[in-house]
Amino acid sequence: MNWHCILVACLMTAACFAQHEQEPPRSNEPVIATRPSEQDKARAAVTxxxxxxxxxxxxxxxxxxxxxxxxxxxxxxxxxxxxxxxxxxxxxxxxxxxxxxxxxxxxxxxxxxxxxxxxxxxxxxxxxxxxxxxLHRPLPEKGIVANGENVEQTKLAMLQAKAVDGLAYLRAPVTDREVLWAAGKHPSRIVRAEAIEAYLWNHKDSKEARTTLLKYVQPKERVFVDRVRREPTEEAAAFNRKLTVFLKAHPEAVAPAPKRIEQKGEAAKPPKQNEPPVR
Incomplete structure (x- = not known):
């Protein structure tokens, strides 16, 4: 008799029963049965x-x-x-x-x-x-890197982008100069792109604002000056028309067509009707 196999089987069986007998996980958090609309009403009632x-x-x-x-x-x-x-x-x-x-x-x-x-x-x-x-705080050179991105740098750049929004919203010559500097020379692309958007929005997308921006924006980032913006009350069809015009003017912004992955030793099968291809 193979006692080793019997022992292993017994241990596995005991582990299964022990797992079955354990109490289900419990939470001390109260169950929220309130609808989101009712939660909004409750929040709106707070002074x-x-x-x-x-x-x-x-x-x-x-x-x-x-x-x-x-x-x-x-x-x-x-x-x-x-x-x-x-x-x-x-x-x-x-x-x-x-x-x-x-x-x-x-x-x-x-x-x-x-x-x-x-x-x-x-x-x-x-x-x-x-x-x-x-805005002028140096970006950290070291930090946690995830998927090739420095997390600390990105966090600070996003805060600096919000600072650019605040400067642009002040709508003063001295703050406009800071925004234009950021649009062309800030080390983070996140901040540069937001500076371009903020300057245009606070100058009502005027031709003068575009002309001024193009004097500061890096040549490869002029596409940001033409970016389309969807307004809160704008319908999808109207926005899609603007997006189509933008993509025709900037074909480099069009996403590449997805590639079908072929498995080893097997040719890729064509997708069935109304079925998306395997990515």
């Missing part, structure tokens, strides 16, 4: 934290406002804009948003991005210095 507070309380108020704004609904967009416009000249609030963006730049990327977005919408005089300092 916005006030920003007209004393300087001693402004940091706490700014943090609470970011919490509220981050969980707000699309219907509260105008309320957020109104509150930020009212607080525009209160430099302590703008400084608090800037501090929060810098504090969380490495530890909480989405929080930092939110703080920069709010500061940009505020159009505060404090925002200019905050955005300029962030």
């Amino acid at each position: 916005a934290p006030a920003l007209n507070v004393s300087e001693q309380e402004v940091a706490k108020a700014a943090a609470a406002f970011l919490d509220w704004a981050g969980a707000s609904t699309a219907g509260q967009r105008e309320e957020i804009r109104r509150m930020l416009e009212e607080a525009r000249e209160y430099k302590a609030v703008g400084a608090a948003f800037c501090d929060e963006a810098n504090r969380t730049a490495e530890s909480d990327f989405t929080r930092s991005l939110l703080a920069l977005s709010v500061l940009g919408e505020m159009r505060s005089p404090v925002g200019r210095d905050c955005f300029q300092k962030l």
Whole structure:
């Protein structure tokens, strides 16, 4: 008798029974049965934290406002804009948003991005210095590399792109110069592309803005000046027409046709009718 085989079989059987007898995994998180529409109603009912507070309380108020704004609904967009416009000249609030963006730049990327977005919408005089300092922060040379991309570089570049949005939205000659510099000379393509888009949008896509941009944009990146933008109320058919014109003008932007993968020793079979080919 092969005792070794019997022993292995017994162990496997015992393991199967033990696995079967284990309790199913449990979670301490409550089951959420609320519909998204009801969740939106609940979020919309939350009162916005006030920003007209004393300087001693402004940091706490700014943090609470970011919490509220981050969980707000699309219907509260105008309320957020109104509150930020009212607080525009209160430099302590703008400084608090800037501090929060810098504090969380490495530890909480989405929080930092939110703080920069709010500061940009505020159009505060404090925002200019905050955005300029962030824009000129050197990209890290070392960091985690995933799929050939330096994650730390990409994160900072995305924050700098948001800073460019804020500078462009200020719509002042001094900030426009920063945006034009970024469009042509910033080391990150992410920032250069966003600077081009932000400059055009804030100058209403005028011919003058395009002419000015072309003086700064790198020759291989002039395609970004012609990029199409889908407006919030634009229908798909109208956008597709613009996209077709763009692709005809820039055939290099057309994605290459997909290639069918052939398995070893076997010719690729043609796809059946209404069936996509194997990629």
